[in-house]
Amino acid sequence: MRLLVVEDESDLAVALVAGLGRAGYAVDTAATGAEALEKLGGTDYDLMVLDINLPDIDGFTLCRRIRADTDAADLRILMLTARGGLPDRIRGLDEGADDYLVKPFALAELLARIRALLRRDTGGGSAVLEVGDIVLDDGRSWARRGERELSLTRKEFAVLRYLMTRAGHVISAEELLDHVWDENTDPFTQTVRVTVGTLRRKLVVGDEPPVLETVIGRGYRIREPA
Template structure:
């Protein structure tokens, strides 16, 4: 899953980015509202972590603009938003949620809680109530970053894990290479390389059998059974 961190404090932004990357997410960072708008217009993010106090505005206005379609957002205005801020007063939390934030986390916060809230918001893709995905004998524990097939442990790279997670949230559906690149890799990925094809190929070999179909000219599909 691909996330956007909007935070002007560079040390905090880098700490959050590293924590999320180590948890297997692709992460881009914006230091102000203008950079956030630029990235949102060209990249399809699954979740935005949004600070309120920004050099060129505030997170309330950013969230308001997104929810009302006042700024272009690749992937639609239903982007999940988790506000991260030192402003913990009740009226601030209420305003954040009323402006369209999906969750609100007050600084300082523990990385473990941040990751749990991120997982909870991203689970909306699956309609599930836990961080465990199961499809056709494949079991993926997103919280523990563990994968098994037929009960046997899989040793996956972070990108293989990300691709598998994305496919498991859409079993039976064809997912294009461009969509995988958009949601599993960050903005530093080269769109002209064969990185998606190579990653899917190694993942397919580790899963064994024919769990992932290649649909010529369209993309990849995880079999439901």
């Protein structure tokens, strides 16, 4: 999943990128509201972590603008701010935020809230995904097929998570690149093909047909059980 962190404190932004990246998310950053709007105009983010105290426009105003934009109206927004008073929390939610977390915060709680918000898009009620005999625990960052635990890189885990939330649907390489890799990735790279290839091999069981299929000319699909 691809996240946008809107935070003008550079040290915190760097820490968030590191922490969210370790959890398998692709993370871009913006230090101002204007920069955030520019990036939102060019990228289909899954979720935005938004500070209120920005140097140009405040987070409340930015949130309201985003909700008025039909192209970004479904974006999940988590406000992350030092302004913890009840009026601020109420205003943030009324302006369109999906959740509100006060600084200082524990990274584990932030990750849990992000997982909960992202599950709303896929109708999931748990951090554990199951497709056939593949089980992925997003909260504990492990996956297995049958009784065999899978040894996956962060990107392989992220690709598997994205495909499992859309099991049965063909996902293009471009969509995977947009949602699993960040803005620093060369769009002409073969990283999607290579990552999917190594993930497919790790999911193979004996002589069974691959559960991760390539649909020629269209993309990739996790095969649902019959």
